Amino acid sequence: MTRGSFAERLDRVLGERKNCLCVGLDPDATKFPTALRGMEPGKALETFLEGIVEATRPVACAYKLQMASFLSFGPAGMALLPALVRRIGEGHLRILDLKAGDIPNTMSLYARAVFDQMGFDAMTVSPYLGWESVEAAATDPSKGVFVLAHTSNAGARDIQERSIDGNPLWESILQGIRDRSGPGNLGAVVGATFPEALGRARTLLGGNVPLLIPGVGSQGGDLGAAMRNGKGAGSGALLISSSRGILFASSGDDWKEAARAEAVRLSRGMALGPA
Amino acid sequence: MTRGSFAERLDRVLGERKNCLCVGLDPDATKFPTALRGMEPGKALETFLEGIVEATRPVACAYKLQMASFLSFGPAGMALLPALVRRIGEGHLRILDLKAGDIPNTMSLYARAVFDQMGFDAMTVSPYLGWESVEAAATDPSKGVFVLAHTSNAGARDIQERSIDGNPLWESILQGIRDRSGPGNLGAVVGATFPEALGRARTLLGGNVPLLIPGVGSQGGDLGAAMRNGKGAGSGALLISSSRGILFASSGDDWKEAARAEAVRLSRGMALGPA
Numbered sequence: 001m002t003r004g005s006f007a008e009r010l011d012r013v014l015g016e017r018k019n020c021l022c023v024g025l026d027p028d029a030t031k032f033p034t035a036l037r038g039m040e041p042g043k044a045l046e047t048f049l050e051g052i053v054e055a056t057r058p059v060a061c062a063y064k065l066q067m068a069s070f071l072s073f074g075p076a077g078m079a080l081l082p083a084l085v086r087r088i089g090e091g092h093l094r095i096l097d098l099k100a101g102d103i104p105n106t107m108s109l110y111a112r113a114v115f116d117q118m119g120f121d122a123m124t125v126s127p128y129l130g131w132e133s134v135e136a137a138a139t140d141p142s143k144g145v146f147v148l149a150h151t152s153n154a155g156a157r158d159i160q161e162r163s164i165d166g167n168p169l170w171e172s173i174l175q176g177i178r179d180r181s182g183p184g185n186l187g188a189v190v191g192a193t194f195p196e197a198l199g200r201a202r203t204l205l206g207g208n209v210p211l212l213i214p215g216v217g218s219q220g221g222d223l224g225a226a227m228r229n230g231k232g233a234g235s236g237a238l239l240i241s242s243s244r245g246i247l248f249a250s251s252g253d254d255w256k257e258a259a260r261a262e263a264v265r266l267s268r269g270m271a272l273g274p275a
Numbered sequence: 276m277t278r279g280s281f282a283e284r285l286d287r288v289l290g291e292r293k294n295c296l297c298v299g300l301d302p303d304a305t306k307f308p309t310a311l312r313g314m315e316p317g318k319a320l321e322t323f324l325e326g327i328v329e330a331t332r333p334v335a336c337a338y339k340l341q342m343a344s345f346l347s348f349g350p351a352g353m354a355l356l357p358a359l360v361r362r363i364g365e366g367h368l369r370i371l372d373l374k375a376g377d378i379p380n381t382m383s384l385y386a387r388a389v390f391d392q393m394g395f396d397a398m399t400v401s402p403y404l405g406w407e408s409v410e411a412a413a414t415d416p417s418k419g420v421f422v423l424a425h426t427s428n429a430g431a432r433d434i435q436e437r438s439i440d441g442n443p444l445w446e447s448i449l450q451g452i453r454d455r456s457g458p459g460n461l462g463a464v465v466g467a468t469f470p471e472a473l474g475r476a477r478t479l480l481g482g483n484v485p486l487l488i489p490g491v492g493s494q495g496g497d498l499g500a501a502m503r504n505g506k507g508a509g510s511g512a513l514l515i516s517s518s519r520g521i522l523f524a525s526s527g528d529d530w531k532e533a534a535r536a537e538a539v540r541l542s543r544g545m546a547l548g549p550a
Contacts, residue, residue: 130430
């Protein structure tokens with residue numbers, strides 16, 4: 001494990017928490033707790049997310065903030081991104097789910113904005129513009145770059161599963177990730193809704209490359225299969241993300257307690273190593 | 276041409292201006308005019324972009340705002356996005372270059388934020404998550420969705436040019452765009468740096484599907500070849516984007532005049548129909 005790398009930091013966090021729960025922060029104002037609905041939207045967003053973070057902090061390893069959700073709250077939502085990164089603090093990994101994929105010049109700009117200015121520890125990127133673009137986002141070994149390989153939606157079949165020289169495109173993406181994983185900052189996104197793809201991904205990547213796994217919960221992925229197929233070496237080298245099940249566990253006055261209870265329940269299914 | 280569609284509106288704008296210039300707004304604080312360098316960064320950004328828009332408005336058909344650049348200016352940059360959309364006004368097309376590519380649920384959220392809340396007329400999207408994701412962004416026929424097919428960077432070869440059933444992946448993306456182009460709101464992004472790909476794209480798409488063409492200017496694409504190979508039916512059905520050459524034409528006190536002169540010069544090379 002490269003010293004000071006993102007992979008090393010993930011290994012340490014997983015080893016401390018002994019689970020791999022990543023809480024997805026995909027706020028949706030139409031599902032906010034009843035008690036927050038009279039508030040000004042920016043204030044409601046801040047109150048809601050700070051409440052969710054406080055409630056889930058003891059059990060979560062990471063938080064994945066969904067760019068589209070914050071964007072939909074306008075400038076107040078965007079201003080909350082760096083504030084929430086600080087609020088979560090360095091004891092947890094903070095991932096911006098941006099799926100950025102642009103020319104190298106622009107990817108450098110994304111990296112600067114996301115890592116240096118907003119303070120995130122990792123972000124998601126799309127491989128469609130090729131490896132020079134992934135590499136331009138991944139110049140700092142301490143900052144993680146999770147590259148989309150096989151996503152959790154049904155449409156993953158349209159492009160990602162197309163056959164190239166006898167193998168699906170997404171497998172060649174995994175090979176490209178593995179070939180560049182030396183510095184310890186590249187990982188792969190593979191959805192829990194395709195459990196066989198997940199097992200194949202772990203085999204192709206080897207044990208040490210981090211996997212970020214969305215799609216359990218409301219998208220229908222099986223948690224047990226994701227754990228069996230996705231778990232790697234060391235402390236596990238994986239994060240499994242759940243969003244809506246935790247965030248909207250209750251719309252009543254017990255929303256924080258309900259979010260915490262759901263996070264605790266999920267984390268038990270994500271237990272790593274000796275309890 | 277579908278009535279009230281994005282393609283119809285593009286056709287009208289191109290017919291009025293008789294050129295296909297799209298000004299790329301990729302602000303970079305390190306290249307701002309000397310006169311703006313003492314200003315607070317958010318104020319400098321606003322002054323700079325309003326100056327560029329005023330200077331180029333008589334000749335430009337569209338403005339393409341690069342998300343990464345605005346993000347790198349923090350909350351002030353993000354707050355400027357909808358303000359600049361209003362400032363540019365409805366006489367020009369306003370495109371957010373976001374290259375969004377996520378699951379359908381999230382793409383709907385992007386569409387709401389970009390089109391309904393910020394007021395853009397179009398955005399760029401990545402096809403890696405499949406057609407259901409593109410379709411989720413393209414439910415409003417009056418709002419354009421430009422899908423990445425063959426991008427302008429060298430890394431386009433890594434994934435986009437991989438062979439699937441004997442044809443490159445990017446060609447199957449174009450076929451998918453054409454198959455869904457009935458409502459008149461889907462277009463394709465094809466870089467000017469691969470002129471043969473551009474000609475092939477126009478053939479595969481037919482004359483009416485809009486092309487958004489980056490890569491002339493500092494990226495090295497040939498403008499004459501882009502015009503010959505990209506021009507379609509009606510008023511032309513294409514936009515050719517130039518950013519840095521216009522934005523940073525001069526860092527002296529003549530920056531607005533220099534930007535306008537460069538936009539006028541480029542627009543002459545992009546002339547459409549009778550003058």
